[in-house]
Amino acid sequence: MDIGEIKKEILSKSNLKELDAAHKKYLGKNGSLNVELKALKDLPPDERKAKAPELQRLKREIDAAVVERAGYLKRKEIESSLESEIIDITAPGVKIEMGHIHPLTKVQDRMNEIFTSLGFEIVEGPEVETEWYNFDALNIPEDHPARDMWDTFWLAPENRESETKNQNLLLRTHTSPVQIRYMETHHSPLRIITSGRVFRHEASDASHDIQFHQLEGLMVDKNITVANFKAVIGEFLKGLFAGKVQTRLRPAYFPFVEPGFEVMMSCANCDAKGCPVCSKTGWLEVMGAGMVHPNVFKAVGYDVNEVQGFAFGIGIDRIAMMKYKIDDIRLFYGGDLKFLRQF
Ligand SMILES: [Zn+2]
Incomplete structure (x- = not known):
């Protein structure tokens, strides 16, 4: 697993739904990295000791990259919704019409x-x-x-x-x-x-x-x-x-x-x-x-x-x-x- 490629993939996601799918691809229930992590327990102790730290590091880096990308995407979403709700306080108001008594x-x-x-x-x-x-x-x-x-x-x-x-x-x-x-x-x-x-x-x-x-x-x-x-x-x-x-x-x-x-x-x-x-x-x-x-x-x-x-x-x-x-x-x-x- 090339962490560089994985990070690039995560950074290319342009919305939270796609980002979530990418996260699941590696760390979901059947995610490729997750499967490897689960398999550790069946390995002989020596092999497990040698492989575990590398897999844990990968997991931390993927998690960190996803969290960072999610923060960025959420900020963007808020910014664009604020832009669409912008209020021009200098625009003339809507006049409220008052009724009055019939002649x-x-x-x-x-x-x-x-x-x-x-x-x-x-x-x-x-x-x-x-x-x-x-x-x-x-x-x-x-x-x-x-x-x-x-x-x-x-x-x-x-x-x-x-x-x-x-x-x-x-x-x-x-x-x-x-x-x-x-x-x-x-x-x-x-x-x-x-x-x-x-x-x-x-x-x-x-x-x-x-x-x-x-x-x-x-x-x-x-x-x-x-x-x-x-x-x-x-x-x-x-x-x-x-x-x-x-x-x-x-x-x-x-x-x-x-x-x-x-x-x-x-x-x-x-x-x-x-x-x-x-x-x-x-x-x-x-x-x-x-x-x-x-x-x-x-x-x-x-x-x-x-x-x-x-x-x-x-x-x-x-x-x-x-x-x-x-x-x-x-x-x-x-x-x-x-x-x-x-x-
Ligand atoms: Zn007259």
Whole structure:
């Protein structure tokens, strides 16, 4: 056995697996050197004494060469893995994107803030309503022409046979049913607002969609008049548009109020001078309102001789469109980040 050749062989191995095979070739269970070492014990003592030291030296040298080569190969492996994991600390970082509040939620939050500062409590109601809460209790009986103003999505009942009258399910067309639900379980005096999604079965365009958001308000007490309403709503609009907006009421028909009116606000865009936003009139319609109809109070068991109240409904989308000068309601629901990132 030429130790020089063996060392050369060991040094030529370029990975640990090959190196291990080379080691086994000489010193494995059936390795050539190992076999010779094992055979020593069968030799006559003199021969054994003469041969043993030479074989032991060979074994030590092979072991040492393998250990040295293994160390070298491991170092190389670590170095190359470090190279591939190298981090350029001068490279620009990956920007973490922060989410933010949707413009509609922003406006809704601000409205809640103003009304709670005026002593209104925030209440909630379901988006799936019964025909009774959405229509009948609000003085819109079956076959009343006013129902045509609020075409909606009806939900297929599970069992048509056992249906009680006017318990058909629908997607609420306005937030007004929450008034009924609240008054059924609470006594006057009360001051509440509620807001959320409402639905209409209609073709969508720049100013109409099948869903939009409403904020509803109700105040009931012994001597509530239109003057109270005007004061509350004036404060609200001033707070919302951070300026000296003026309000005026214009008669209008809504089945659940008497008298009913539309609230007009002086155009915040042009300071009531006239611009395209307000169709050059200086005024914008921002909500429907009125004094609660006696039939609504009767539906919830209130004594109509004892209490009075006002109610109003504001389209949150429309207010947001005015506030941010957005010309298409559908942009709110499109999920287009190019649009949403502007707010
Ligand atoms: Zn204007």
